[in-house]
Amino acid sequence: MVTPLVEMDGDEMTRILWKMIKDELILPYIDLKTEYYDLGLEHRNETDDQVTVDSAEAAKKYGVAVKCATITPNAARMTEYNLKEMWKSPNGTIRAALDGTVFRAPILIKGIIPYVSNWSKPITIARHAYGDVYKNVEIKVPGAGKAELVYTGADGTQIRETIHEFKGPGIIQGIHNTDKSITSFAKACFNYALDTKQDLWFATKDTISKKYDHNFKDIFQEIYDAEYKDRFEAAGIEYFYTLIDDAVARVIRSEGGFIWACKNYDGDVMSDMVATAYGDLSMMTSVLVSPDGIYEYEAAHGTVQRHYYKYLKGEETSTNSIATIFAWTGALRKRGELDGIRELVEYADKMERACIKTVEDGRMTKSLALISTCKNPVILNSLEFIQAIRSTFDSL
Numbered sequence: 001m002v003t004p005l006v007e008m009d010g011d012e013m014t015r016i017l018w019k020m021i022k023d024e025l026i027l028p029y030i031d032l033k034t035e036y037y038d039l040g041l042e043h044r045n046e047t048d049d050q051v052t053v054d055s056a057e058a059a060k061k062y063g064v065a066v067k068c069a070t071i072t073p074n075a076a077r078m079t080e081y082n083l084k085e086m087w088k089s090p091n092g093t094i095r096a097a098l099d100g101t102v103f104r105a106p107i108l109i110k111g112i113i114p115y116v117s118n119w120s121k122p123i124t125i126a127r128h129a130y131g132d133v134y135k136n137v138e139i140k141v142p143g144a145g146k147a148e149l150v151y152t153g154a155d156g157t158q159i160r161e162t163i164h165e166f167k168g169p170g171i172i173q174g175i176h177n178t179d180k181s182i183t184s185f186a187k188a189c190f191n192y193a194l195d196t197k198q199d200l201w202f203a204t205k206d207t208i209s210k211k212y213d214h215n216f217k218d219i220f221q222e223i224y225d226a227e228y229k230d231r232f233e234a235a236g237i238e239y240f241y242t243l244i245d246d247a248v249a250r251v252i253r254s255e256g257g258f259i260w261a262c263k264n265y266d267g268d269v270m271s272d273m274v275a276t277a278y279g280d281l282s283m284m285t286s287v288l289v290s291p292d293g294i295y296e297y298e299a300a301h302g303t304v305q306r307h308y309y310k311y312l313k314g315e316e317t318s319t320n321s322i323a324t325i326f327a328w329t330g331a332l333r334k335r336g337e338l339d340g341i342r343e344l345v346e347y348a349d350k351m352e353r354a355c356i357k358t359v360e361d362g363r364m365t366k367s368l369a370l371i372s373t374c375k376n377p378v379i380l381n382s383l384e385f386i387q388a389i390r391s392t393f394d395s396l
């Protein structure tokens, strides 16, 4: 390696897996260079969360990061970790710093059959992570009266629309988005489609929402025509826009193998539907891509708290490390591509094949055995599974 990866360590069971993965699957094969940031909750608390900000800055500097799952503090964690403050979600902090879009894709394995039987390739969901109903303002209307939408420009000029003349109680909601954020989202999606050579689908409800949703459609189209059309054609991929209800129907009938860009709420709902339909949360990968091409790889699942408490009691755990391994291979492959190190790309490809083959050969963790069609699966504990992947890797 020439350039270091930004390594963001995390919490609980995934922190335990993190070390096992490095010891068993990475360090024996790679002259690993990383700049290490400990985003474990204790260290975030000690540094007043400065370490999260620093790690995001490092990602901007080097371009590629790999992140372990981390605890987002809530009231229970305040006492459990004796926190000075209820620190914000590290993922939120990093996403804001990189202005990124999150892409989530399932890892497909023979024997784990999606509920939608024609989905033979992964569907990657790209969720816009800013605004709309997640930054809303709401009023519970007490009774008769007029609700208005008012914009006051910096120079004082106003735009005014009547929302509704209420005759009795009701509800109203104000939502917003910015052209800047939509532009970043669009660019991240177009770049990622080129990067992974997959078609890009995007859908909104622009027939009903003639200004709000239409603005999303227009920005995507303008950027596509101006900056990406030629490159998409050269790569043999397509940008496809349709209405959200039509998209849902087409997604179900499709064989997969494309990126589905979703507005914030659509992405929230559809990513859980797609993940569940493909089988298991522990088989979802996640990558944050910034509009200027910074990549942060992680597993989509959390810190697997319940397994960690068993581990602390000395009980055996059978936690699936595949999504975390794919975070490492994704980051190492990208580093290899950027720095022109073919061996790093080959290592990543081979390690991913080793993960898949191990499960397809019938050796897996408990949650996979529950959904696999494999006849007599051998259920391994957390470490044994990683060691089984290592022996598969050595045999390839």
Ligand code: NAP
Pocket (backbone or CB within 6 Å): 068, 069, 070, 071, 072, 073, 091, 281, 282, 298, 299, 300, 301, 302, 303, 304, 305, 306, 307, 318, 319, 320, 321, 367
């Ligand atoms: P979780 O860690 O994703 O786990 C939820 C359940 O899903 C687990 O209890 C387990 O089910 C199953 N599961 C998830 N990953 C698995 C794996 N790799 N192998 C086997 N089973 C797996 O979610 P959570 O328990 O709700 O959250 C725990 C912590 O993670 C929270 O503090 C939350 O803030 C944090 N979190 C972080 C991120 C992130 O950093 N990106 C994302 C989500 C949540 P069984 O217990 O039934 O076996």
Ligand code: MG
Pocket (backbone or CB within 6 Å): 268, 269, 272
């Ligand atoms: Mg959700």
